[in-house]
Amino acid sequence: MTDHRMRIRRTMVERDAELAIVDEALDQLTGPGPEAGGALLAFSGPAGLGKTTLLAELRRRAHARSCTVLAARGGEQEQSQPFHVARQLIQPQLAGTSEQELRAALGGWYSIVGPALGLCAPEQGPPPDPQGLRDGLDWVLTHLVVKRAPVTLVLDDAHWADPESLSWLAAFAPRAEHLPLLLVVAYRPDELPAHADAFRTLPGRAGQAPLPLAPLTPAAVAALVRDALGDHADDAFCKEAWAVTTGNPFEAVELTAKVRGRGLRPVEENAPQLADLAAAQRGSGLVARLERLGPSTVRFAWACAVLGTAIPQDIAARVAALGAEEAAGATTRLRDARILSAAGSTSDHEPETGLEFVHPLIATGIYRAIPDALRVALHGKAAAAVVDAGLGSAAAARHLLETHPENDPWVVRTLREAAGENLRAGAPDAARRQLARALREPPDFDERAAVLYELGCASLLTEPANTVNHLRAALAEPFDDPTLRQGIVIRLAQVLAHSDRLAEASESLAREIAQTPDVRARLRLQSEQFMWDAFNAAETDSPARSRRLARLADRLTGRDLTERYVIALRAWDACLRGEPVDVVLHHAGRVLERPFSWAHEDRGFEVPVLAAMVHMYADRPGRAEELFEAGTAEFERQGWRGAHLSFAYSLRAYIRYRRGRLVEAEELARSGLRLAERVGRRTPVHWYAIAILLTTLLARGRVDEAWELAQEHEFGAPFPAAVVFPDSQTVYAELLLARGEVRAAVAELEAVDRRLTPRGIQNPAWCPWQLHLARAVAADDPQRARTLAADAVRRARAFGAPSAIGQALRVAAEVAAPQDRTALLREAVTLLSASPAGYELARALAALGYGLRDADLLTAAVVTARECGADGLVEEATEILTGMGGALPSAPPRADWVTEEEIRAADLAVRSEKEPEPASPDWVLSAACRKLGTDRSGLRAALEAFARSST
Secondary structure, eight states: OOHHHHHHHHTOOSOHHHHHHHHHHHHHHHOOSTTOOOEEEEEEOSTTSSHHHHHHHHHHHHHHTTOEEEEEEOOTTTTTSTTHHHHHHHGGGGTTOOHHHHHHHHGGGHHHHTTTTTSSOOOSSOOOOHHHHHHHHHHHHHHHHHHTOSEEEEEESGGGSOHHHHHHHHHHGGGGGGTTEEEEEEEOGGGOOGGGTHHHHOOSTTOOOOEEOOOOOHHHHHHHHHHHHOTTOOHHHHHHHHHHHTTOHHHHHHHHHHHHHHTOOOSGGGGGGHHHHHHTTSHHHHHHHHHTTOHHHHHHHHHHHHHOSSBOHHHHHHHTTOOHHHHHHHHHHHHHTTSEEOSSOSSTTSOOOOBEESOHHHHHHHHHHSOHHHHHHHHHHHHHHHHHTTOOHHHHHHHHTTSOOOOOHHHHHHHHHHHHHHHHHTOHHHHHHHHHHHHHSOOOGGGHHHHHHHHHHHTTTTOHHHHHHHHHHHHHSOOOOHHHHHHHHHHHHHHHHHTTOHHHHHHHHHHHHHTOOOHHHHHHHHHHHHHHHHTBTTOSOHHHHHHHHHHHHHTOOOOSHHHHHHHHHHHHHHHHHTOOHHHHHHHHHHHTTSOOOSOOTTSOSHHHHHHHHHHHHTTOHHHHHHHHHHHHHHHHHHTOOSHHHHHHHHHHHHHHHHHTOHHHHHHHHHHHHHHHHHHOTTSHHHHHHHHHHHHHHHHTTOHHHHHHHHHHTTOSSSOOSBOOSSOHHHHHHHHHHHTTOHHHHHHHHHHHHHHHGGGTOOOTTTOOHHHHHHHHHTTTOHHHHHHHHHHHHHHHHHHOOHHHHHHHHHHHHHHSOHHHHHHHHHHHHHHHHTSSOHHHHHHHHHHHHHHHTOHHHHHHHHHHHHHHTOHHHHHHHHHHHHHTTOOOOOSOOOOSSOOHHHHHHHHHHHHOOOOOOTTOOOHHHHHHHHHHTOOGGGHHHHHHHHHHHHO
């Protein structure tokens, strides 16, 4: 054991209370029984109060209890190096593991977290989003903890940890109590960033506020002095030692070492000299002490201060321009002067590291004492040295950030390489800082547009307004690279659209289309414009755009991805406008003849989503779910676990809602909302999540809960500029109608009419605003209600999806003259019974059963509503049924899976051309349609898909 380690253990004075808490937490971590478990501890205090010493003792005690110890330390010079702390924690645990073993251990997370942790190079392709990366790091750490339990994770100097690691650990910290993990951090309270507030609040079993370390009392300093200098140290001398150090343990220990080194007797007559000795430990005194060691030693100390922590001696020697022997001598002198510590760790159980300063205060003091111009030059030399040592451009970048611009192409190239690596590794903020610095170098004249483009890509998620400025500046540069120009325009349109500026997105693309001579490049830009126009709720020339799109798409063959995108947009446009369902499915089928990726690096996921959604509206929700499952799996493989995954969950919830699987729909919608909350409120993904969850809650009969949710999330005007499905304003009106606020609902629905009708969006399967408005005005203006409902029926018939026609017929019956209702409801039940829309079928059965006072129909309504999870409808239909003297259904619920009987019925329907007789639904076939997720016309394809999935 080294003298340094012995000194650490000897100088632990007046820390009994803190060590008792440490022992209690370790006992809880390693003990048997149900009380065993993890916790979170935080120690705070100004510099020099012994946080590092306390953590070193904690690590020793954890090792003594056979804990796996993960240790890391923030560094003042390493704060701009992303995942620096995460790598310190996890890399040593995976050292010596082959790539094959790493892939097996990390599974699908390998390509997501591997680059961030320095375990592998980033792969080409779209980077993970920050949330996906944090989820991956959570998985890796949780897996390590479970595999190597019990685990103690120790982070020293957390206030200097890089933002990427610190925000991750702060979010992970509350999980400690649910794992065999003791997570311990130490920090200076005045320097802890806001995104690490979890460490201040200490959630978990520890039950402690952050533990502040107090300065030592005079008695404790006297004990330190006598322990180091002998029991003969008199009281006056010890009291002066306490006064000049203000009870700071680090300064007290250093002071006693200097007294011993000077041979000064610890008596009252020498007490006045202590003030000068203490001053030599900091500021100008520290600098003077260093200068006495000689010029080469000073240069070596400066080089070490620039390099930070875990300092490789050979690299420090190169930065200081010293030979190997000179560097070794300087190291010895600095160790003897208690400026640098010996290479090694604070534990016999932990691997050796590079050189370290004895205390961060010394490192900071020396770094700040370096003349400004020389400090900049040393960072430049350090950048070159780490690149030459094979540590890569990312390691050099933090040094280049500290240098002055000099128009150096190597600096620009290195920063761009580092930014690209960090962006692909999931650290866009670090990439943004590096590219901003590269721009100031500046780059060569013909390189500036590319740097601005890369800067725009890096700031896309965090600074959309700045991204727009960067990309517009890039377009203003004179450069002759059409591929780069197209990429800039497409990215600019993307960020404008995601910022709810869809009209600007379309205009920027239109300008570029007009001056793009290449036919294929122009088609790519047109596909982007068609897409953002489709999502613009305030588009002014929508019918004309539809005609242009139809003419273009109908002559394309789908030979490449761009053509397939255009054809998919044609299918979506046809769906919104209510063209026949066969036309919609024809175009969607052209798109999906070959695999259609949802995660192309240079394209959004919007068009693949639209190609899937048209199947839901066309009564093929089973196929829609199949496509969404594949797309969701792609998102997860890419580490896209923010907005992308929220969209996927929310829209899958909507598909389940349309199928009448309301319990599952609610679960998925809540998962989508949780992810949307991470992205931010009133963002497009948040509108989708809330609209779909509200729709589902209303279907389940929980109106008050839906209203509270809407109020909590400020769901209401102003509604988004982007198209949302289900339409947000229509959902809000439906909620108002359910609450009995009829006038307000009418006003909202009439506004929907004014917004959608000029655009030619008239498919009630997509937005049933006419049906809601008919119900709202029926009491005051029955003729208007019947006209609205009749028009909706006409539109639904033109589209041709049985579920849309059945829903429209049900509402038409609700507002019709009494003598007309039965015929409308009978047709609705017949159509819906051969559709996948279970909830709509239950509503139609209940309405027909109530109208005919038919107990069998009401019983079928109760059973179907119960299977759907439509609790409100179950209660309503049950009350009517029992009021008529009918018995509640006692048969067990129908199986969730497709039964053999249902398969036979579906197969028979496929082989038979005979349509079902009116008002004589085949209930077995009806169940098959709902479970297979299709109407009667899609049974053949659904059965083939079912057979494939069953093998």
